[in-house]
Amino acid sequence: MPELPEVETLRRELDRAVKNKIIKSVEVRWPKLVKPLSANIFSKKLIGQKIISTDRRAKILLLKLSKGDKKTRDGFLAIHLKMTGQLIFRPKKGRLVIGGHPLPPPPNLPLGQGEGLNSNLPHKHTHIIINFTDGSTLYFNDIRKFGWLKIFDAKSLEKLSAEFGPEALSDQFNLKKFQEILKKYPNQKIKQLLTDQKLIAGIGNIYADESCFCAGIRPTRLVKDIKLSEINKLLLCFKKTLKLAISKGGTSSDTYVKLNGQPGGFVPYLKVYGRQGEKCKKCQGLVEKIRLNGRGTHFCRSCQK
DNA sequence: TGATATGTTATCTT
DNA sequence: CAAGATAACATATC
Numbered sequence: 001m002p003e004l005p006e007v008e009t010l011r012r013e014l015d016r017a018v019k020n021k022i023i024k025s026v027e028v029r030w031p032k033l034v035k036p037l038s039a040n041i042f043s044k045k046l047i048g049q050k051i052i053s054t055d056r057r058a059k060i061l062l063l064k065l066s067k068g069d070k071k072t073r074d075g076f077l078a079i080h081l082k083m084t085g086q087l088i089f090r091p092k093k094g095r096l097v098i099g100g101h102p103l104p105p106p107p108n109l110p111l112g113q114g115e116g117l118n119s120n121l122p123h124k125h126t127h128i129i130i131n132f133t134d135g136s137t138l139y140f141n142d143i144r145k146f147g148w149l150k151i152f153d154a155k156s157l158e159k160l161s162a163e164f165g166p167e168a169l170s171d172q173f174n175l176k177k178f179q180e181i182l183k184k185y186p187n188q189k190i191k192q193l194l195t196d197q198k199l200i201a202g203i204g205n206i207y208a209d210e211s212c213f214c215a216g217i218r219p220t221r222l223v224k225d226i227k228l229s230e231i232n233k234l235l236l237c238f239k240k241t242l243k244l245a246i247s248k249g250g251t252s253s254d255t256y257v258k259l260n261g262q263p264g265g266f267v268p269y270l271k272v273y274g275r276q277g278e279k280c281k282k283c284q285g286l287v288e289k290i291r292l293n294g295r296g297t298h299f300c301r302s303c304q305k
Numbered sequence: 306t307g308a309t310a311t312g313t314t315a316t317c318t319t
Numbered sequence: 320c321a322a323g324a325t326a327a328c329a330t331a332t333c
Contacts, residue, residue, distance in 0.1 A: 002311075032328090059312075082312050084330080125330090144329050146312065197313085205311055273311095294324075296310080 002081040004168060004202030005245035005266070007059050010087060013097045015054040017089045018063065021132040022050045030127035033142070034149050045151050046077065046130070058164045058201035061087075062157070076152045078160075085140065085147030088121060092135035168202040169242055178235045182223045190226060191219035192293050194238065203238060206273045207245065209298045211238035213272045218304045219297050220290075244269060272298040 002010070023046045028039035037045070050066035055076075065075035079087065089097040121139050122129055128140035128149060140149065152160065165181070166173045181199050182190075193199055194208040203211070212219045214237035217230055226234075248266040271281050276289035280300040290297050 006311090080312080082328090083310070084312095142329095143331065144310090146328060195312095 002059055002085065003204035003207050004056075004059060005207070005242055007056055007061055007081070008246050009249050010081075011054050011056045011061055014061070014087065014089060017091065017097050017136075018051045018132070018138060019053065020050060021134060021136060023047055023130055024133045025131045027129040027131075028127070029122075029129070030145060033127050033140070033145065033147060037151065042149070042151065045075075049075065057161050058167070058197050059204070060160075076154075076157050078150045078152055078157070079140070080148050081142070082144070082146035082148075084143040086125075086142065088139040088141065090121060090137045090139065164197050164201040165199040166201065168200050169239060173200070173235075173239075175232050175235055178231060179228070182226075182231065186222070186224035188223050189219065189292065190217060190221050190223055190234070191297060193223065195295075202242065205295050205297075206270075207238065207241055209273045210241050210271060213299060213304060214238075214241055216304050218299055218301075219292055221305075272300060274298070 026043035026046050028034055028042060031039040034042040046065075048067065052064040052066055055062040055064065059080065061079040061081075063077040063079070065077060067075060079085075081087070086098065091097075121137075123141070125141045125143050126139050127142055127145065130138040130140075132138070140147070166177060182193065185193055191208050191212060194203050194211065195205060209219060211234060215230060215234040217226060217234055245266045248269065272287050275287045276298055278287055279285070280287055280303055282303050283300065285300055285302040287298055287300050290299075
């Protein structure tokens with residue numbers, strides 16, 4: 001679930017929470033998530049470090065560390081939530097900050113009542129625990145254990161960053177840039193390019209479908225068959241959709257329930273994702289679901305050509 | 306029981 | 320060699 005809006009939302013909330021906190025201890029319960037480092041070395045590298053600031057590249061959350069590598073002076077803890085990762089910050093006192101994949105409440109509690117597994121930490125899906133000196137804690141939970149935490153110095157981070165295309169929401173990502181990228185892949189289906197992080201950083205399956213609907217373009221359309229005016233529309237659409245999603249708290253999961261029990265922010269705005277078989281919100285047709293490059297793909301046949 | 310799942314990468318198969 | 324398809328990661332849900 002976490003695409004650009006979700007990770008960005010998490011970053012903003014976490015920024016306030018963890019900035020200037022100093023790491024006191026680290027517990028790695030599932031060492032695979034910190035590969036290639038061993039649990040021990042991973043922990044050692046983090047202990048004593050202060051969180052200076054937060055950043056995001058594509059769908060990766062970055063925490064800048066104080067001491068960093070001796071040579072480069074910069075150090076970053078990079079966190080990728082992949083499909084089911086979740087970060088929970090528990091202050092010594094006060095509300096939890098949660099970002100990423102939601103976890104359901106216990107079976108005996110209806111949705112919206114209580115905080116479910118989220119309130120009982122750590123639990124069986126908690127794989128990394130970072131304790132700060134002020135008594136607060138950051139938990140990394142991940143049901144499917146696809147996510148990871150890595151430590152980068154400035155150089156290796158730059159290398160990682162170079163593997164991604166420009167940020168979808170950056171000003172540099174304009175029509176000219178978009179055209180330039182698309183031009184190289186005339187025979188590709190448009191959705192595949194939208195979700196390719198090497199070309200555009202931040203768009204995942206959900207927002208790709210939503211953006212295509214917004215632009216009236218079928219996800220399966222070949223790039224060479226898309227007019228310039230449509231390319232422009234698609235550009236405006238994915239920017240608009242991503243920004244709206246961020247403003248709504250970046251929620252895109254249909255199972256997401258916030259701590260206060262309110263349904264997630266962006267769900268009501270979904271036009272096609274997860275709505276297969278339901279009536280299109282623009283016309284009277286039904287939303288269809290197909291498989292495109294191995295991913296579920298949703299569109300309205302009459303609104304999207 | 307089997308199909309499906311939001312991300313990414315490795316490894317097969319054309 | 321390259322594009323495309325599929326498996327893999329590990330678990331839960333419908």
